[in-house]
Amino acid sequence: MTLFGLSGILAAEDPSQSHNPIxxxxxxxxxxxxxxxxxxxxxxxxxxxxxxxxxxxxxxRIQAQLDEASTAKSEAESAAASIRQTKGxxxxxxxxxxxxxxxxxxxxxxxxxxxxxxxxAELQTKAxxxxxxxxxxxxxxxxxxxxxxxxxxxESLVADSLDDExxxxxxxxxxxxxxxxx
Numbered sequence: 001m002t003l004f005g006l007s008g009i010l011a012a013e014d015p016s017q018s019h020n021p022i023x024x025x026x027x028x029x030x031x032x033x034x035x036x037x038x039x040x041x042x043x044x045x046x047x048x049x050x051x052x053x054x055x056x057x058x059x060x061r062i063q064a065q066l067d068e069a070s071t072a073k074s075e076a077e078s079a080a081a082s083i084r085q086t087k088g089x090x091x092x093x094x095x096x097x098x099x100x101x102x103x104x105x106x107x108x109x110x111x112x113x114x115x116x117x118x119x120x121a122e123l124q125t126k127a128x129x130x131x132x133x134x135x136x137x138x139x140x141x142x143x144x145x146x147x148x149x150x151x152x153x154x155e156s157l158v159a160d161s162l163d164d165e166x167x168x169x170x171x172x173x174x175x176x177x178x179x180x181x182x
Contacts, residue, residue, distance in 0.1 A: 024032070 023029075
């Protein structure tokens with residue numbers, strides 16, 4: 001006998017070895033089926049409601065998030081519309097303020113020109129009157145100066161033309177008159 005033949009005889013005698021490797025033994029098949037049915041029943045009885053509740057909660061949470069997102073989107077759209085409207089209002093307000101500023105600047109410019117023209121007219125009138133006054137004063141001063149120079153020149157001429165004797169007589173007459181009056 002060969003070694004392979006002996007191992008086949010020994011294997012046939014071993015009760016832990018199944019005769020056909022494809023289908024399991026009957027007791028193993030019964031116990032495996034019962035265990036599967038018990039686990040299946042326990043899963044159906046306890047795990048399925050928890051799984052179902054978890055899925056329902058998840059669906060509700062997702063729906064709540066979708067509702068919040070929809071609300072936030074509508075609020076954002078209304079805020080954007082409000083901002084666009086405010087931006088348009090700001091543009092119109094800016095144009096109005098610029099127009100008012102231009103009008104006010106034009107009024108200030110016109111008022112400033114009118115005041116300037118009035119001040120120029122007043123200054124011209126004042127300058128003309130001061131020029132007339134100055135001319136009169138200068139004329140008076142020139143006349144006084146001419147009179148003073150003429151008097152001095154006359155005195156010099158008279159003094160030069162008089163001789164010493166005549167001068168001496170005039171001085172004595174003057175002294176005599178002054179002495180008589182005191």
